Amino acid sequence: xxxxxxxxxxxxxxxxxxxxxxxxxxxxxxxxxxxxxxxxxxxxxxxxxxxxxxxxxxxxxxxxxxxxxxxxxxxxxxxxxxxxxxxxxxxxxxxxxxxxxxxxxxxxxxxxxxxxxxxxxxxxxxxxxxxxxxxxxxxxxxxxxxxxxxxxxxxxxxxxxxxxxx
Numbered sequence: 041x042x043x044x045x046x047x048x049x050x051x052x053x054x055x056x057x058x059x060x061x062x063x064x065x066x067x068x069x070x071x072x073x074x075x076x077x078x079x080x081x082x083x084x085x086x087x088x089x090x091x092x093x094x095x096x097x098x099x100x101x102x103x104x105x106x107x108x109x110x111x112x113x114x115x116x117x118x119x120x121x122x123x124x125x126x127x128x129x130x131x132x133x134x135x136x137x138x139x140x141x142x143x144x145x146x147x148x149x150x151x152x153x154x155x156x157x158x159x160x161x162x163x164x165x166x167x168x169x170x171x172x173x174x175x176x177x178x179x180x181x182x183x184x185x186x187x188x189x190x191x192x193x194x195x196x197x198x199x200x201x202x203x204x205x206x
Contacts, residue, residue: 052064
């Protein structure tokens with residue numbers, strides 16, 4: 041392609057040795073800077089996502105669970121699935137390693153997803169309202185949106201913030 045503006049990279053470095061991966065990622069950043077490229081970077085490696093991306097979208101069963109600026113997602117995640125993904129990242133410090141898996145159970149069938157929130161079958165915070173209501177993607181702050189009833193004021197979830205009527 042001549043002078044592309046958007047480059048889609050789907051698991052672009054997933055099969056590479058770590059030293060080669062680092063070289064490729066640095067090359068991609070140089071190309072982005074030199075040619076003003078925008079990347080749509082798809083990866084399951086959250087360390088690579090943190091290194092490469094300015095904005096992050098987390099998806100579960102084909103739906104957006106959370107989207108926002110990198111620091112907002114990695115430091116103040118608002119969706120339980122995003123939190124579970126971050127908790128599953130390998131830790132170098134033995135004192136920070138998790139001893140229990142952050143999720144239990146198997147994901148539902150993506151062809152026939154459950155009613156309500158798609159994540160409720162694996163969410164430790166799920167309540168009846170989660171089984172009945174599909175949460176919309178709602179702005180949490182200027183830097184972040186989440187599709188979780190716990191993040192939406194007055195959603196009916198006991199963990200949701202209460203917004204006073206004016």
